[in-house]
Amino acid sequence: MTFPVPRMSPSEAEAWTGLIRVCMLLPAELDSQLQRDSSMTHFEFAVLTFVRWAPESRASMTAIAEATNSTLSRLSHVCTRLQKRGLVEKSASASDARVTEVTLTSAGRRELVRATPGHIETVRRLVIDVLSDDDLAALARITRILGERLDPSCRGDGEIPGQ
């Protein structure tokens, strides 16, 4: 059961409580699987994956932060921990001494390669494989709309027109 929501029609409440339930449970499940099988959080996995596929397998803190919807503060703490664990290297950029460039160590790449299949399998088991192609397409469309409304970087477009 989910909690009741006042001032909302039944169909609206159903969509809302369903969404919020997924938002609570899915990240927890992803963290749980990655923590159990690979000793890393989903956020750490996302950081490592982004760096791996970046040009030259190298990315600035700001680029990673934007890609992962996180703050520089959070990312800085996480990269410090990843560095202490020997999974990434931090180095000052040659062209701009302010920017910190992050690269994977060989151990970091190895751990990531080892963690990826289990994560993908989990994503398929929990989401992809339980939905039809139509549902998948609808989910992509709906989450794109919601994401654009939510993303802080898209907030420069002034007040919401209409209501």
Next chain:
Amino acid sequence: MTFPVPRMSPSEAEAWTGLIRVCMLLPAELDSQLQRDSSMTHFEFAVLTFVRWAPESRASMTAIAEATNSTLSRLSHVCTRLQKRGLVEKSASASDARVTEVTLTSAGRRELVRATPGHIETVRRLVIDVLSDDDLAALARITRILGERLDPSCRGDGEIPGQ
């Protein structure tokens, strides 16, 4: 931009990254609004709301934990804090001395009533009002499927049949 996902078709990756993005951003936005306007987290709001609409405005820890998809431990910490802030009362049940029954104080009810309109308005602004009726119905259906796969209380049905 979201991070790349290996071993997944473009349409699958779009649905997946879209969903995970919403799962990261939406709870943060809800917490932010409630914290700013009413000095409470979304989870605290959910707890107070569930108690308010429970029979006799009274609920056991276990009932609240199930309704909010949380653990007893987390809930216990939160209710202790809510009690210290004077928003709820805890009392032992008359019929079973193990169960703790939670009720709202008058201050708790007042704060909840004050917080609700802003929260509902936020939910409408971020989700309900940006989707068509068809999208809303699709979202309800999709999240119901995902929620059933995710909910720990539905895990007793053995392994996933087929693949």
Next chain:
DNA sequence: CCCTGAAAGTTGTTGCGTCAACTAATTGCC
């Protein structure tokens, strides 16, 4: 040049969530 302001990160504190260990009460059963 120099100086103001902005950009890029870092660091410390504080608060919440998780995990494991624990207490207390109740049910089942022999």
Next chain:
DNA sequence: GGCAATTAGTTGACGCAACAACTTTCAGGG
């Protein structure tokens, strides 16, 4: 009726995230 097993909940320690304050570096204007 007494004892094991289960249920309900609490507590303490540890880890991660948010927020604010700070440092350092770069760009632009006088």
